[in-house]
Amino acid sequence: MSLKKLIQILKDQQASFVLLLCHRSADADAICSAYGLQGLLKRFLPDVVFEIGCPQGINKPSKTLLENLPITVNLKPNIESAEAIVLLDMNTIEQLDEVADVIRNSSAPKIIIDHHAPSEETLQICKLCVIDDKAAANCELIYRLFEEAEVEPNLNEATALFVGIAFDTRHFALANSPTFSIIANLVAVGIDAQKTLAQYAIPIDPSERVAKLKACKRAKIVKVQGWIIALSHVSAFQAPAAKALVDLGAHMSAVAGKKSGKLEISLRSVRQFNEGAGIHLGTDIATPLGEYLQGVGGGHAMAAGVSGKGEIQDALKKCLALVEEKIAKPT
Structure with missing residues (x-):
């Protein structure tokens, strides 16, 4: 109705x-x-x-x-x-x-x-x-x-x-x-x-290709109870870069970037991580991370985004802490 x-x-x-x-x-x-x-x-x-x-x-x-x-x-x-x-x-x-x-x-x-x-x-x-x-x-x-x-x-x-x-x-x-x-x-x-x-197929922009490669080169790989988490940063194309890290083998990725003083973070994961770790990227990670960065965050179970203020490394560190905290909690 x-x-x-x-x-x-x-x-x-x-x-x-x-x-x-x-x-x-x-x-x-x-x-x-x-x-x-x-x-x-x-x-x-x-x-x-x-x-x-x-x-x-x-x-x-x-x-x-x-x-x-x-x-x-x-x-x-x-x-x-x-x-x-x-x-x-x-x-x-x-x-x-x-x-x-x-x-x-x-x-x-x-x-x-x-x-x-x-x-x-x-x-x-x-x-x-x-x-x-x-x-x-x-x-x-x-x-x-x-x-x-x-x-x-x-x-x-x-x-x-x-x-x-x-x-x-x-x-x-x-x-x-x-x-x-x-x-x-x-x-x-x-x-x-x-x-x-x-x-409606859109050719990949050369700058996007470079951003994906830079994200891979800069990626910090962390294992949390067997789950592979990739953290990285690029100045643009955070979303496709985050997807690229997951496509390459990470269970979950977070790619941050700054533009005009605004901090943007894209989160991606595979279904296995969503179901096995019990983490919904939108509600469990992006929303509290957005609040921490005095901004806003949200999205889907396996794809989410955050916009706020702060420094890239601090934001990625907080993101990882939220993931570790959620995984550590008994379901």
């Missing part, structure tokens, strides 16, 4: 302008979620303006989306004018940096649709929370809203949802049974899966 509740909130508000907000450096899953939701809501509220806002920009792969699908994104949305705000693919408004205070102070009702474990503040400020942290991608939640409405997405919407899921699951490597069921339904709309995946 989530869609009915969402529509009722917008009707009660008599909203004529609704902002669909994506997180910092918005990725395909966030933008495609917003696009799919925009199309769905337009069917029921045709006179309402639904704008996709990315106030903190979009990432490189998302630019390919905008070139191939009729998606319009406003990089400077007027948040103060919004009569309702829908937060997509973010578990906390702190992911929007300085824009967070504008959202926090807005009197407009806030709705969140997300597949991460939510922060306490998010639960407090949002009038409606549509959350499932077991979903592999946020686009899955949007597809479920289509199902609830008994509406079939058109080809562009289906393509967007397909691409969003593909990107967030590393081309389905992190997909689960419900994910594949949704993918099958999207393909049935008329998507050529092989062609679509090839069309």
Whole structure:
């Protein structure tokens, strides 16, 4: 009944302008979620303006989306004018940096649709929370809203949802049974899966290749009760660097970096570590690490991120301490 509740909130508000907000450096899953939701809501509220806002920009792969699908994104949305705000693919408004205070102070009702474990503040400020942290991608939640409405997405919407899921699951490597069921339904709309995946494939940036190699060269390897933990640092591309360390053999990795005085850390692990050590990177490591760094952290069981203040080595040391503490606790 989530869609009915969402529509009722917008009707009660008599909203004529609704902002669909994506997180910092918005990725395909966030933008495609917003696009799919925009199309769905337009069917029921045709006179309402639904704008996709990315106030903190979009990432490189998302630019390919905008070139191939009729998606319009406003990089400077007027948040103060919004009569309702829908937060997509973010578990906390702190992911929007300085824009967070504008959202926090807005009197407009806030709705969140997300597949991460939510922060306490998010639960407090949002009038409606549509959350499932077991979903592999946020686009899955949007597809479920289509199902609830008994509406079939058109080809562009289906393509967007397909691409969003593909990107967030590393081309389905992190997909689960419900994910594949949704993918099958999207393909049935008329998507050529092989062609679509090839069309949106992004060549690896040379700088990313160098960052991965530097992360490997600088990696500190620590064994914790048989688990191999890799800690490293690079100035950019922390997420792919963390993934590279796991792909090379680490059970878990943490790669930190600083940009414009802000400390960023990406965490990755294999499923064996998540299940065997009983560690959820988002809730057990990223969230407390974000608090320690006077910032914010969160994410999934095997992929998470942290943004805050401090020194790289101190942050990595604290990260390792959290891992050791969690592993030492009896389950």
